[in-house]
Amino acid sequence: MVTIRDIAKRAGVSVSTASRALNNHPKISQKTRDKIKAIADEMGYLPNYNAKNLTNGVSNAIGVVFPPGEMSSAANPFYVDILMGINRELRPRNGVLSVAIANTMAELAANVSALITQGLIRYFVLLYSKKNDPIIKLLRAQKVAYVVIGDPNADDEKFVNNNNQLAGQKAGEYMLKKFNASRTLFVESEPEQGFERKRRLGFQQAMAAANIPSEVLKISEKGQMKLDDAVAQFLMTRQTIDGIVTADDTLGQMIYQLLWRHLDRSVPLICFNRNRTNNLLMGPSVRFVELYPQSMGAAAVRVLMDPDKKSEIIPFTIER
Helix, strand or coil, X not given: CCCHHHHHHHHCCCHHHHHHHHCCCCCCCHHHHHHHHHHHHHXXXXXXXXXXXXXXXXXXEEEEECCCCCXXXXXXXXXXHHHHHHHHHHHHHCCEEEEECCXXXXXXHHHHHHHHHCCXXXXXXXXXXXXXXXXXXXXXXXXXXXXXXXXXXXXXXXXXXCCHHHHHHHHHHHHHHHHCCCCEEEEEECCCCHHHHHHHHHHHHHHHHCCCCEEEEEECCCCHHHHHHHHHHHHXXXXXXXXXXXXXXXXXXXXXXXXXHHHCCCCCEXXXXXXXXXXXXXXXXXXXXXXXXXXXXXXXHHHXXXXXXXXXXXXXXXXX
């Protein structure tokens, strides 16, 4: 393995001069820096990022912050795919992941604070976007860089997102064109997330433009058995619904199973996001709005690391 000592010997300079040149120290002339970097490239030198970062007092890790709530959210395939995308983009940069996850906002803030002060992390990706977020206030106070996945909350905030409202509109138009739906339903969680609201607004826009009646069903995660009964009852009283769009594939799986179990009928269904581990949502009348979470994760790293880059919008597709 080529070391700085080898480069210094080839260049005819001291080890400290070679080290400073490779780290763009202003006291080293540009001519010397260029010469030593050329020698390093020729010899195939790979820097020791851990040693370098310890010297600089920072870490080469990126902190990934999950939304506060149940720890099980870390197992959500959508988040797992985002993490895979982040890791894919970090690998050639010799970076690593460090995760902040907690049940409450106070615990999450303490976790993030520890990553900054003890882990020396200066870059963060937030897997959510929330107004008046205390985590963002903490990151700003500590003067660390961050990017949110979702809609930005301030003009100067870096972000990565899909065009959720357009995606909702296109899902609605697809439902009408492909399945000739005449009465539709949009299903989202309770409380409503920001991205769900955008998808619903786009969907409702498509229904209004076509003069198609549509309803909204909000589903809470509390009390699963009672919830299943309540949703099944709702669907049984609306036998004329012939097109359903759900805000994500978890809700889609629930609706799909309830329709089959309680009503013994198939209703055209479009779900946002396709869980690659979910083989239960299958059939000729099931479609997915693919959001490409791995691409979102990779884009988050690019936006975070590029001082001139403000955002990236990841395209979506509708597919089986």
